[in-house]
Amino acid sequence: MPHALITGITGQDGLYLGELLIDKGYEVFGLVRGQSNPKVAMVEKTLPGVRLLEGDLTDLPSLIGAVEIAQPDEVYNLGAISFVGLSWRQAELTGETTGIGVLRMLEAIRIVTSDEMGRIRFYQASSSEMFGKVRETPQRETTAFHPRSPYGVAKTFGHYITVNYRESYGAHAVSGILFNHESPRRGVEFVTRKISRGVARIALGAQEKIALGNLEARRDWGFAGDYVDAMWRMLQRDTADDYVVATGETHSVRELLDTAFSHVGIDDWSPYVVQDPRFLRPAEVDVLVGDASKARDLLGWRPAVGFRTLVEMMVNADLAAVRSELDREDATLRGDAAQRA
Ligand code: NAP
Ligand code: GDD
Numbered sequence: 131m132p133h134a135l136i137t138g139i140t141g142q143d144g145l146y147l148g149e150l151l152i153d154k155g156y157e158v159f160g161l162v163r164g165q166s167n168p169k170v171a172m173v174e175k176t177l178p179g180v181r182l183l184e185g186d187l188t189d190l191p192s193l194i195g196a197v198e199i200a201q202p203d204e205v206y207n208l209g210a211i212s213f214v215g216l217s218w219r220q221a222e223l224t225g226e227t228t229g230i231g232v233l234r235m236l237e238a239i240r241i242v243t244s245d246e247m248g249r250i251r252f253y254q255a256s257s258s259e260m261f262g263k264v265r266e267t268p269q270r271e272t273t274a275f276h277p278r279s280p281y282g283v284a285k286t287f288g289h290y291i292t293v294n295y296r297e298s299y300g301a302h303a304v305s306g307i308l309f310n311h312e313s314p315r316r317g318v319e320f321v322t323r324k325i326s327r328g329v330a331r332i333a334l335g336a337q338e339k340i341a342l343g344n345l346e347a348r349r350d351w352g353f354a355g356d357y358v359d360a361m362w363r364m365l366q367r368d369t370a371d372d373y374v375v376a377t378g379e380t381h382s383v384r385e386l387l388d389t390a391f392s393h394v395g396i397d398d399w400s401p402y403v404v405q406d407p408r409f410l411r412p413a414e415v416d417v418l419v420g421d422a423s424k425a426r427d428l429l430g431w432r433p434a435v436g437f438r439t440l441v442e443m444m445v446n447a448d449l450a451a452v453r454s455e456l457d458r459e460d461a462t463l464r465g466d467a468a469q470r471a
Contacts (some may be wrong), residue, residue: 376420
């Protein structure tokens with residue numbers, strides 16, 4: 131049975147990847163940080179059989195310990211401060227976790243394998259945010275980087291240190307340059323989930339407006355379930371390389387609003403959306419769109435879920451979740467009223 135160690139197991143991609151690897155017969159180990167991480171119960175419920183190990187990307191000894199216990203054939207480094215907006219406010223922590231954290235994970239593998247790094251295959255979760263102020267469109271593996279946020283700068287370090295360990299120590303280290311990917315498991319701080327949840331709450335009468343920043347930004351949005359399959363495929367090749375993973379389509383935040391609101395029967399969303407300067411960024415990435423032909427040709431990877439299906443899947447999941455929340459609130463209110471009566 132192959133062993134896999136996943137950092138970032140509590141995140142969106144960690145959960146989808148854990149499910150994929152368990153289905154393929156892997157023993158899955160997940161790194162969990164903090165002394166009482168509130169997401170542990172959710173991970174254990176979603177991934178029965180997963181073995182959780184304590185560790186933090188800012189703490190090398192804990193990473194060495196995790197690699198020693200897991201004895202992994204494959205390490206997927208998904209852990210990061212991943213919210214671009216936060217990275218300006220906590221730039222040093224972002225650098226330590228999202229950037230230097232990659233170096234620490236590679237060092238842990240180098241130390242545990244006594245310099246025979248090729249024994250453990252390594253996946254680094256790189257990002258289209260590295261392209262930033264884009265130099266060409268669509269972006270591909272050879273496009274120059276111009277990151278626009280502390281997060282993008284940290285990811286660019288993580289990408290290059292992965293390539294460097296491949297070239298310096300023969301590490302089987304792969305960098306997946308993934309464009310935005312979303313799902314009902316997406317954190318509520320990201321724009322797709324903020325909109326799907328906001329639209330569901332508005333449709334059910336629980337919220338009046340959604341406050342947003344730049345509506346003109348364009349992203350290449352795919353489905354996270356498709357993208358974790360690309361990660362696994364990258365590590366199955368005998369040659370370590372870098373791959374862009376994207377749908378090849380770009381849509382604006384405005385189009386995202388059109389699609390999400392029309393799904394609940396609202397054609398004119400202007401009364402429900404306000405622009406709030408708090409959500410504007412000091413430097414913006416205006417347009418991203420990826421060319422994933424290398425992943426298609428060498429990995430046989432193609433996205434299965436398109437933009438409209440993705441948005442509708444997210445709005446449907448939030449409608450169901452908000453309905454249950456409202457039912458629970460009603461039941462509590464009825465209980466309180468009965469006690470007072
Ligand atoms: P996510 O949902 O934000 O998950 C981030 C994970 O990192 C969480 O499990 C978090 O743990 C963990 N983490 C944070 N700080 C850590 C630390 N100091 N030590 C160990 N773990 C730590 O992100 P995601 O969307 O699944 O993305 C997975 C990876 O792909 C990230 O590296 C992200 O930057 C990258 N990426 C994502 C996209 C995308 O569109 N989703 C695109 C390109 C690249 P807690 O739960 O304890 O906070
Ligand atoms: N989060 C957020 N909230 N974004 C907003 C809002 C808002 O209220 N209003 C407009 N936007 C715009 C942002 O300015 C950005 O241009 C776009 O919506 C997408 O923002 P996010 O969903 O936060 O994602 P991101 O593109 O910055 O970063 C995500 O994708 C990267 C890959 O390109 C994250 O998942 C990163 O971790 C990932 O690397």
